[in-house]
Amino acid sequence: MKELVVIGNGMVGHRFVEALLDRDRAGHWNITVIGEEPRTAYDRVALSSYFDGATAHDLSLGDLTGPRVTVHTGERATAIDRAARTVTTSTGRTLTYDRLVLATGSTPFVPPVPGHDLPGCHVYRTLDDLDAITDRARGARTGTVIGGGLLGLEAANALRLLGLRTHVVELAPHLMPAQIDQGAAALLEHLVTGLGVHVHTGTSSTAVRPGPTGHAAHLDLDNGTRLDTDLVVFSVGIRPRDELARACGLATGERGGITIDDTCTTSDASILAIGEAAHHRGTVYGLIAPGNAMAEVAADRLTGGTATFTGADTSTKLKLLGVDVASFGDAHGRTPRSLDVVVNDAAHHRYAKLVLSDDATTLLGGILVGDAGAYATLRPMVGSPLPGDPLALITPHGAPPPGAHTLPETAQVCSCNAVTKGDLLSAIAHGAHDVPALKACTKAGTSCGSCTPALAQILTQAGITQTKALCEHFPHSRTELLEIVRATGTRTFSALIASHGTGNGCDICKPAVASILASLGNGHILDGEQASLQDTNDRHLANMQRNGTYSVVPRIPGGEITPAKLITIGEIARDFDLYTKITGGQRIDLLGARLEQLPAIWARLVQAGFESGHAYGKSLRTVKSCVGTTWCRYGVQDSTALAIRLEERYRGLRAPHKLKAAVSGCARECAEARSKDFGVIATDKGWNLYVGGNGGFTPRHADLLATDLEESDLIRHIDRFLMFYIRTADRLQRTSAWIEAMDGGLDHLRDVVVHDGLGIAAELEAAMERHTATYTDEWADVLADPDKLARFTTFANAPTTPDPTITFTTTRDQPVPTTPVHLAMPTTRP
Amino acid sequence: MTTAYATSTTWIDACASSRLHTDDGIAVLLPGGRQAALFRTRDGHLYALDNIDPYTGAAVLARGIVGDRAGTPTITSPLLKHTFDLRTGHSLDSPHVRLTTWPVRDTGTTVQIRTPLAAP
């Protein structure tokens, strides 16, 4: 069992331990929580309800119970010794940890104005703070809140409920500057003033002055005003509690906060930070939802998961002093050339603003004050095309836009294909958990592609984390890793994980990095350390079958083969007693070879002029063809010759996933080119190039990329297409899914491949030239290298003994694996 | 206990030390016909566990990928990608599935596995 220490028993620390207990069924972690407050975690978000009759007990989040959890309240962590991995506390306790989680939250910032520490000066963060304010309010007449933000207004309401005459002082020109604009604030101020709160904006406090008893009695403002006040509450912002982290040398943000990556890990791999104490990609979140998301990620990571935190929505909706206020998306219209649609109805106490894209079609954000009823409808529409006239959405008496009342369910997200948000949600509920899957089952985003970003958002809103992290060892996507490898010239997995990852890697990142290294040209895939990274089939250059034997597929370019070669294959199959079958890619599969037989089989194949067919690799498989003009009376071009040329050009090219291709000699399409990653169909003027086709699990016809190309142009286009795919696709993403997920879809692809819109065509072509210039047959290389040949033994201590668990029976005159004994426990997972 | 071990188990030679590369498993035939998958991890630890993937019955674990999950050293089967704790043999997918493990040592020239003298 390993030791986990959590510092901070606030909302996020509590949520984290709950999440961990939930996931850590096996009981890997023994958890100790240190909390400075005298009580266990409570609902700080609902803190103000304490003045509305809620008790501390009502606010409590409950006890963390379990045999493996100990919570120490009223105890502060005072130091972290990273070298010794210990935490010291205010009671002198020393705790040893394997992993440490910092959930220390934040503390209200008290500006250093003279008198800020007089009795009567308070902050508004904990139940103890509220008790102190309540005590002080007895016998007091006036209270002032410094800070007119979200929390300041909550504090102001508290003072009002305590029966005090209440002032709010805000430095900015208007209330809640972070969330709302001038127009909304004007209404808010009007409503707040109507409740008896005195609002002073555009001014700051210069000093708190004591009265005769030494308590706070006056507040001086820089506009010359002096307010009489018995009580001052500072609410001008919060500062992350990163003092422990700083003291032990962890990286922190410029403006505070313990710096974490997408896995919530700090600059010390053994220490995580979550909640308001954390600084993630330049942001410290002062809201509970991002904190909870981090708690989930941290818990997932500590139990072997690969979840990531990549930022969070900061939309807010609250009832402040009985006034609805909501702010979402780009509420301030910071997007260049964005347009505003505003309804400012002072008579009915309503303000609503929508921020739209420069063409007024897409909702970017908004602000609602007075009546935030439309918030639930509008917020989900951020980033997607508006279903109708924007004004109608925020005009209560205007004609309701189509479906606006029941949004988000009926909001049309994809107008090209009439796909509603409801359709998308039900597809998500049925298991479409990423953008390509959503597109495949709803067709949304398959036409103009402009709603692709909205699909991702809807997935996020549905609670599906769109993580780009490859796995727990790398926070990067495959594309990012490829760029890192290219930019740094890293040549080994060890170096890459040491510089950019954590831990030792796994069955996800190792093959992915191996593929990247291979795509960028890194010698033989079984050279040195690379061998240990290769996935099942690549590891022994053959496809592993269910009983641990392998299939062997020699390359037969274009499906064209001489009788002599056919006979050789037959003889080899006969001599090694292999099962043979014709594949869908116009070649021959030899099944049932034992690991130690592979070199002998390949020695004969290579001798007969065969090369590896890469049936085992995420690489070019075959270029299928018809017989073309040579034989066919309908053919218009020589499809077989082209198929052979293409197969020989791209053989051995490692990619994010397998690549299949075909060439048809006329529009009858006998080679089924439109079901391939790239397909070529002859025209009487040249060749049409299709891309992104797929058979398999999600069939898709390839899209026409370019027409009537000469052969040299055709090859240039394919070079660019394949290299662009290799550079930018996700791990195990076929070209079809890659195009579907691409921002701008096929048009963007065409722009890059045909029109060189990104100016990278020459580089992509050069990369392909390097590939073709350095290609060698992998199997011939193995046969020439005793070190690699040594891998092809079943037992290191008994090289001549075959695996006794492998047995065959005969079916239809061929050997097949003996039906496996059904084991008691097996459950397979995808 | 110690005596029991001494009388019923023995160290058998698995392979030359130079033959077992980091994170790159090999299979070893044990007396009595069982098979061990033998691994050396990055930090120099040696592990031996049953070579048979209990989910498929195929003797292939030595050909899997070595790695870690939240710091736990693991081996992932090449067939259906089930993952096991290298130290204990426990399946990370279903805690009730556990592979036999054997003690391993490197004498400096030879990697050895300690196994019962006869098949269990």
Ligand SMILES: Cc1cc2nc3c(=O)[nH]c(=O)nc-3n(C[C@H](O)[C@H](O)[C@H](O)COP(=O)(O)OP(=O)(O)OC[C@H]3O[C@@H](n4cnc5c(N)ncnc54)[C@H](O)[C@@H]3O)c2cc1C
């Ligand atoms: C009045 C109020 C209203 C709010 N309203 C909203 C809202 O409407 N919506 C919203 O999203 N968010 C709201 N928030 C913010 C929300 O409460 C915080 O985002 C959330 O509590 C953050 O959780 P945390 O665990 O990171 O920090 P905290 O809840 O502050 O917990 C941190 C804990 O760590 C303890 N600690 C710190 N250092 C140590 C140490 N060295 N040793 C031991 N313990 C230590 C602290 O005492 C504290 O108990 C509100 C906050 C306040 C104060």
